[in-house]
Amino acid sequence: MSNNILFIFEGEKTEVQITDNLNKFFLNENTIITCAYCSTIYQIYKEIAEDEDLDTFNLIKNRNETNKKILEDFERHDFAEIYMFFDYDGHDIIANDSKINELLAFFNEETDKGKLYLSYPMVESLKHISDYKTFKDLKVQCKVKIGYKNIVGKTCLQNLQDFTIYKKQTWKELIVAHLSKMNYIINNSYTYPDYIAFQQTVFIHQLNKYISIDSTVGVLSAFPIFLHDYYGYEKLKDLIK
Template sequence: MENLIEVKATVEKSKVLLLVEGEKVEKELFQHFYYLYGIENVEIVAYKTHIYAFYNRLKKDYSDEEGNIDFEFIDLPLFLNDYLELDGADLLNEADFRDIILVFDFDPHDSQFDQNKLDILLDNFSDSTGRGKLYLNYPMIESFKNIESLEDPLFNKTTVHIDDLKKRYKGTSGYKQIVESTTCICNIEDIDTSIANALLKLHNNKLNYLLKNLSYEEESKYKLFCTVQCDKLEKESLIWVLNTSLLHMLEEYGYVK
């Protein structure tokens, strides 16, 4: 399969800041994808906890007189310097980053799950060249490999039940166990360019499939999809399996042919 990523011809001096939820899988996954496609100048920073804690910290640090988050005052690199207690060479500077990407899990089984908080974050983190752009993984990062084959004919219909997210097995979520027992991708390092292309295409096609009968502006696409997911969860206790964080590769660097 030919390379589906067409890297921009103009090399930018400034970097991309990629804020991810976890320190292990997310970092390993995106470092590997950037390596495959020859993408450099990306700084990956782990927030080390879930999106609802992220929202709560923003509210603590940036609340206005009404108790709402005043997003106009948020400088994400500066915020991360304080939250992660960075110093010296590790300090982040807004002037270094031309784009900011945020990657977190949907985590509907978390006790702090709140659609309103997700809507607020998706509304206000919708531009990678501004405050940043948020991508959610449904239900979590492992969704990138929740497939039985690279041409999985059932992927567009694949869901996970909320009860499987709540289950625990030897300290691991039931969903992760399901993925590991069925996936055709054993290790991230086994992903080559051909497999990466197939994954990007699968997830991009599924997003388009699930939104095909809905009207929306491009900048509100991910908020709309979150609403679709929350409706599915409320009515059927199911979540569509979809990894939107992979799609930032397409939107930032190229397109699916």
């Protein structure tokens, strides 16, 4: 079986910086190919609504000339798995939480149409930590534009500013923090989880605990959760000792 993995990102820059650095310490037994969708999660929903037999690989390959070039020598069977990383984007003018739930149900298998991971509220959530002790309670408004990138840039820890220079110790700390936050969102326990959570489960708890209450989200990155799913909680725990 191919060890190629296709990563599909919402944007062209930040997610690639994260993945390139992450790949120095994790996933390096695989060949990671990255492509950008260059639009929000809601555009993908529109594509699905128009074509229930959507072929994710061809959708991405034909999305733009850059992707055509990247994937010109590949077919769908060349990739064992497809993973998609997008922002929650609750402030989008066509944002709809029912659509998000449908998307997470549709993109739930990495060996088929792909598995979707959401960052709340955006990809910069990975570094949105000013104090690990208070990260558990960090939430932000998600239904209006708040200049989130600027907020993160001004408040995150200095060693988290630049995704391209993270050390393995940095990743260890971020993985523990975000997975503990995921467990807190689901189970009110800010501890490293001993279970794998479906992305729909995370979203439903975000909806019930934050979004429906005061239009906020608990700040949470998709990347540590992806690693948790990929390796399993026991192996990942060993890798970050």
